[in-house]
Ligand SMILES: Cc1ncc(C[n+]2csc(CCOP(=O)(O)OP(=O)(O)O)c2C)c(N)n1
Ligand code: SF4
């Protein structure tokens with residue numbers, strides 16, 4: 006029986022061998038055939054030589070989370086061959102370069118071997134060994150097109166666009182594709198019983214990574230100053246911002262309407278952003294966990310001095326340097342309460358590239374409105390992998406919300422100006438940009454205590470009044486940050502998740518439903534938690550809280566902030582560095598219900 | 610502490626500037642530093658320099674780190690915004706402020722602890738980034754605000770109040786600034802207004818980082834015998850190598866200042882810097898020569914002051930980055946948002 010559009014294929018390569026482009030074309034080809042795909046790079050902290058894997062989940066049903074087990078292994082790295090063979094699901098396929106014989110020890114009788122003498126085939130074709138190395142990738146792509154029944158024109162079309170302008174590269178690439186395809190058709194059992202066929206599963210969706218989306222959101226949202234220090238997996242946000250700003254943000258004479266500063270460290274990066282924001286420019290920085298640790302002192306200053314700024318934390322596995330190229334949601338607590346003293350920062354949790362785009366722009370509005378740092382917690386899984394999402398959208402009527410800022414005329418009209426006066430009762434004062442008015446509106450910004458008129462004071466009352474006002478402001482924040490997405494069908498139990506744990510959630514719930522377990526769901530999109538989060542948690546007897554960290558940090562945050570009974574919040578955790586899979590969440594929920602059956606029954 | 614409040618009324622005899630303002634319009638709130646602290650004299654010199662240049666007193670961005678010195682932006686230019694940030698990080702905040710609005714005069718005040726100890730990295734990097742700012746270090750050789758510990762600029766062998774000598778090599782910020790490529794480098798003394806005021810004026814008119822290391826004695830913790838940062842020591846061992854007189858564009862250039870070989874330097878804004886070399890061997894445009902000279906004289910125990918290096922034809926970070934003339938904080942949706950048609954094209958590129 007032939008199975009269509011439902012498998013996991015994994016490419017095992019050597020870092021720096023040029024496989025990324027061939028593998029990317031593979032995924033894109035399926036996408037262009039209308040088939041839902043999700044890609045995942047599993048790469049080492051290394052530039053050249055170490056093993057790297059690229060995984061594509063193909064799912065007609067649109068399940069785009071990671072799935073355990075590999076159906077087709079394209080094994081191009083001798084060093085990892087043993088493990089790679091072992092990871093294939095029974096009944097799966099091993100595609101390998103048979104120029105060298107597979108050792109007997111590796112053979113499995115529950116999988117199908119597809120050997121193709123790629124190196125031998127290439128020997129007479131390309132004299133330069135380096136070229137042979139690169140074309141190896143293209144040859145297996147050609148072979149896969151036959152084995153999986155990928156429309157060949159889709160791939161050749163892609164080669165032509167990819168090498169536009171470098172036309173002399175097009176012919177040899179297509180030739181290499183044909184070598185692979187020809188061989189597969191002539192000598193192998195192509196196509197396989199697992200294959201693809203054109204579908205309408207993609208719809209209108211685009212295929213992009215979260216970091217590119219974050220950069221574009223920041224660009225559309227009017228960020229003018231970006232300061233950053235390189236760290237995986239956040240680097241590509243700043244690089245993409247600069248790239249697109251260079252394309253889309255220059256004046257007629259080529260001068261830039263933005264400034265990107267690659268600073269000497271993260272302390273400086275956030276200092277620059279704070280200085281720029283204080284002086285009225287929308288500004289942001291991007292980093293990962295280690296950078297957040299360094300930025301902590303400044304985050305406290307920005308909280309207390311009420312500076313609007315945006316910080317993207319593309320999380321990776323900690324603590325310390327941890328696993329720099331593996332994903333995790335490990336920075337919730339360190340970000341929520343970053344810095345000394347009583348500090349709290351609004352957090353946003355994007356789940357898709359589209360949400361990275363939206364939050365990129367929205368966070369700048371929120372920062373200006375709330376006059377405080379907004380931290381966006383993405384992660385490596387979302388930031389660095391291409392995934393499907395709704396196309397980016399921008400309403401041309403949309404205006405930036407620069408928050409409460411008084412210009413010269415408004416200062417003339419205003420009776421008295423007190424930077425930290427709570428005029429509107431929402432805990433947010435009015436600010437002015439430096440240099441606005443010759444006589445009015447100047448104030449001194451400091452991390453030390455001050456009164457409503459920004460004058461230095463160590464008065465206990467004034468200090469406490471100010472700290473209490475910041476609590477009102479926090480309550481205002483809870484009302485305007487993005488609301489959770491709730492699906493409540495009246496079940497007794499629910500599941501709460503955020504960020505990239507959304508990717509496998511539909512599949513998880515479908516798997517559970519097959520076992521008769523129905524869960525309501527809530528996807529939290531921001532901290533502080535809105536009322537809808539409290540309502541959901543109070544209404545359900547138990548709620549599973551899915552975290553991609555060891556210590557169930559979201560659960561801690563919920564218990565701490567909402568004063569809930571911890572016993573009603575069941576931790577679901579995965580933090581080993583790969584993307585969380587439906588199988589993982591499913592088995593943890595199942596295991597829970599095997600012990601306690603109570604809330605499983607559907608409510609009348 | 611100097612708690613004598615200065616009334617904000619204009620004295621009829623105070624000179625009125627082109628803007629119809631007097632020096633009072635450039636002052637700040639009452640200083641809470643110790644009476645006699647060198648830092649107050651530096652603030653007074655800033656007030657005078659800005660007033661004499663007739664810069665609108667609200668067009669500054671004052672930034673600082675943490676320390677007695679970093680408190681001083683409160684004590685001058687109260688019509689401008691100020692930002693007392695965190696310890697050692699003034700240069701990054703200044704960088705951001707300057708990125709956001711290139712039209713404001715950016716004045717950063719720091720201490721020797723703030724810049725040479727905790728903030729040495731930021732000091733070095735703001736210099737190499739060429740941020741258009743005046744960077745003043747009130748250098749007293751110790752941490753004033755934490756009560757007198759040695760800072761990194763304290764000379765080896767110089768003693769604390771109890772007579773205990775500093776055992777470590779000093780960091781010379783002037784030499785570092787020269788090495789990293791600062792285009793305006795000066796050392797001065799808080800007790801020498803005659804020298805300091807023209808230097809601050811020239812620094813404000815210079816493009817790029819203008820670095821001023823101002824020896825500014827701490828009367829509470831480092832003004833005793835045995836200290837090389839006391840009033841007495843600097844008066845006894847300090848010597849100017851190049852004196853400067855500053856003439857704004859509209860001012861008549863006169864030449865009545867001290868001896869020495871005279872050289873007129875035109876500043877980018879059309880003002881004139883009149884230099885008087887007191888040592889014929891010294892060339893104020895020779896970076897390497899300046900470094901050698903400073904180091905040789907320092908070994909002899911001398912505190913060389915004056916304008917040490919200037920390259921008037923230089924450029925700043927905005928020119929390096931190629932940013933627009935309009936301050937970035939004035940750009941709006943029309944300038945910044947590429948619009949929905951461009952977004953449709955971007956979406957297409959992701960298909
Ligand atoms: C991160 C941090 N560490 C330590 C301090 C404590 N501290 C405050 S001021 C200061 C030293 C200031 O020395 P300097 O910059 O020379 O200024 P001065 O008071 O001498 O003018 C220190 C260590 C601090 N505020 N922040
Ligand atoms: S302690 Fe020293 S540096 Fe601080 S105010 Fe007093 S004299 Fe000035």
Ligand SMILES: [Mg+2]
Nearest residue numbers: 720721722751
């Ligand atoms: Mg000091």
